[in-house]
Amino acid sequence: PFLQENYLMLLTYGSLNNILPAALLGSILSAVLGSLQIGYHTGNVNAPAMVIQEFFNSTWRARYNVSMPDQKLTLLWSVSVSIKDFGALLGALGFKYMVDSFGRRNSILIANGLSVVGALLMSLSKLAKSFEVLIVGRLVFGVFCGLVMSMNPLYVQEVSPTNLRGAFATLNQVAYTLGILIGMVVGLETALGTWDQWDLMLCLSLIPALLQYLLLPFCPESPRYLLHTRGQEAKAESALLRLRGNPDMVRKELEEMKEGETNTKASISIQQFFTKASYQQPILLVVMIALGSQLSGFNAMINYSTKMFEDAFSEAKYLTLGVGAANLTFSVVAFFLMEKAGRRKLLLTGFLIILVCNLLLTIVDGLQTLVPQLQFLQVVAVFCLVAAYELGPGPISWFIAAELFDQQARPIAMAFTSMLNWGGKFLLALIYPPLLDVLGGYVYLLFMAIALVSLCVTWFRMPETRGRSFDDIAEEFRGAEGILMQNKSHFNTF
DSSP states (O other), X not given: OHHHHHHHHHHTTSSGGGSSOHHHHHHHHHHTHHHHHHHHHHHTTTTTHHXXXXXXXXXXXXXXXXXXXXHHHHHHHHHHHHHHHHHHHHHHHTHHHHHHHHOHHHHHHHHHHHHHHXXXXXXXXXXXXXXXXXXXXXXXHHHHHHHHHHHHHHHHHHHSOGGGHHHHHHHHHHHHHHHHHHHHHHTSTTXXXXXXXXXXXXXXXXXXXXXXXXXXXXXXXXXXXXXXXXXXXXXXXXXHHHHHOOHHHHHHHHHHHHHHHTTSOSOOOHHHHHHOXXXXXXXHHHHHHHHHHHSXXXXXXXXXXXXXXXXXXXXXXXXXXXXXXXXXXXXXXXHHHHHHHOHHHHHHHHHHHHHHHHHHHHHHXXXXXXXXXXXHHHHHHHHHXXXXXXXXXXXXXXXXXXXXXXXXXXXXXXXXXXXXXXXXXXXXXXXXXXHHHHHGGGHHHHHHXXXXXXXXXXXXXXXXXXXXXXXXXXXXXXXXXTSOGXXXXXXXOO
């Protein structure tokens, strides 16, 4: 009945022949192939970590005739894991220029070239006998990540109908988590995570990259970009007709887009973005949702779960695989719930569960030496935390800026969101191992505090955007300058 009810939601989009026009479905699936690549290179370094670290060590011995000191190896591995996220932070800086200059679709295609170069460098590092080449490859791939994880939600939301906008944007996260799971499976020592084949494992992302080059050029450009940025109304109407397949729907949506255009300036500077009164509430929400998602522990579980489990469980790699499966499962659940429950409820539920899980991890860490039987609670807490992240904070943190800002501010807002998300990922991946050494299980109290702050901000400030047009939300913020969100009754819909 649950699946049937959500399928009926799709039926409300139009007649049976127009539920999902081929151009719309093809555009979304082609775009999220980039997120699949990102997820793959997020998950594939967890299980074979020891193998790749041995490559670092053997390279060092070949150069200097001594093994690399353990402390140096730990630091170098932390840099290798986190450099992708640092590259993504750099990539986010070029996001606005690319999407405004080349369009949403073409920018994704251009950025895809960085994925190809990065994957080749990582794979060739073994042949070159240089761990520096692997690190540079992850850096280049990271620049691709910073661009595409903002380009995809922006493009998907701008080509999607309003009543399915959030669900389709969540497919970006579904592809990302699917990539993580595939990376975890391929990285097992029973697959390609071995000394002989780990370099082959690192280049498999070339398959979806090349597939994207074959498919995406045939997809339409964002109608909103064509109308608002390029002023090409005829091309915007043609793109909408391909995406909707219903002339009446196209005329109505085009009129709404043109009406929204009259309420926005031709362009907006970065200074205006951060100083304009009607943007202050959305900026606060984007900051707290993004940082709350990335700094509340999820990335520590994804990057270091094998290390967390290996002290207590002999088959830690397979528990990590279970984490990846839970990650994917609940991103699919979020796809079905996004238009049913709404963004606000899913954020609040997710942050609350994350808070409780971090508290549980702290308690288990403090008591497991006295009561070893509690170790299974660690596994339960990790699985629940990952599920809660994918239920709301994870997918929503990437696309919510596109809903909270008007057309002219949207590229800057998405770039800002990308910087926050990737900056948070980079920071946590880099500092989690040393923090764990210094604080032990108390590090999870820091994650809990961040989740608590994000929960409070979401409760008091977050509007429900489900089922509302971009222009309607932007108009609400324009009319809410100087007015607290919770005083507007139709915002507080939890």
